[in-house]
Amino acid sequence: ELKVEQNPLFLxxxxxxxxxxxxxxxxxxxxxxxxRQDPGKSLESLFVLLSNGAVKQEGRLMxxxxxxxxxxxxxxxxxxxxxxxxxxxxxxxxxxxxxxxxTSLTVIP
Amino acid sequence: NAGVTQTxxxxxxxxxxxxxxxxxxxxxxxxxxxxRQDPGMGLRLIxxxxxxxxxxQGEVPNGYNVSRSTTEDxxxxxxxxxxxxxxxxxxxxxxxxxxLNTEAFFGQGTRLTVV
Numbered sequence: 001e002l003k004v005e006q007n008p009l010f011l012x013x014x015x016x017x018x019x020x021x022x023x024x025x026x027x028x029x030x031x032x033x034x035x036r037q038d039p040g041k042s043l044e045s046l047f048v049l050l051s052n053g054a055v056k057q058e059g060r061l062m063x064x065x066x067x068x069x070x071x072x073x074x075x076x077x078x079x080x081x082x083x084x085x086x087x088x089x090x091x092x093x094x095x096x097x098x099x100x101x102x103t104s105l106t107v108i109p
Numbered sequence: 110n111a112g113v114t115q116t117x118x119x120x121x122x123x124x125x126x127x128x129x130x131x132x133x134x135x136x137x138x139x140x141x142x143x144x145r146q147d148p149g150m151g152l153r154l155i156x157x158x159x160x161x162x163x164x165x166q167g168e169v170p171n172g173y174n175v176s177r178s179t180t181e182d183x184x185x186x187x188x189x190x191x192x193x194x195x196x197x198x199x200x201x202x203x204x205x206x207x208x209l210n211t212e213a214f215f216g217q218g219t220r221l222t223v224v
Binding site: 004009033098101102 | 142217
């Protein structure tokens, strides 16, 4: 059974601090996706990572993929309140998306 | 450009009732799918379709039926609602399984409560 595990599940961080969310997956896949979800809202695509060593950055968020380690990271730099949301990673394989359980991020002043 | 449209946004059903959740996309995407989101469990795939006339089961298909008669529409049917089906349901689409650099686009969700 394919598993996608994220940690931490909950993250409370102060504004201005840095932190990393980890996504481990149990199958061979070179497609890894990161999504953001605000409370009561839909999922918004953040990053699509398609190869080993891929790194993408958008504002204060940077995502990377290590397919050999089956690990993706989402790094947050100098957090601001607007980044408060739940972040999901997902693997696409065999015509299916497999989602992690999500990391609920709260940025506090 | 409407993207992925789900209806209704909210629904309350009694145990044993049936209903259909609607999903439509206007992006000519081949791939469509239904997920349910429950607290602490992420999103779990119910059913998916890789094109009109083709559907397949996901991780949690029991109690749900789908069909794909057109490229645009992918309705999800609850045959006999149970309290365990209380959840938030998301429909998603993407261009096609062979296009690597494309993410899935999600609808706004349907919040279903079964009493």
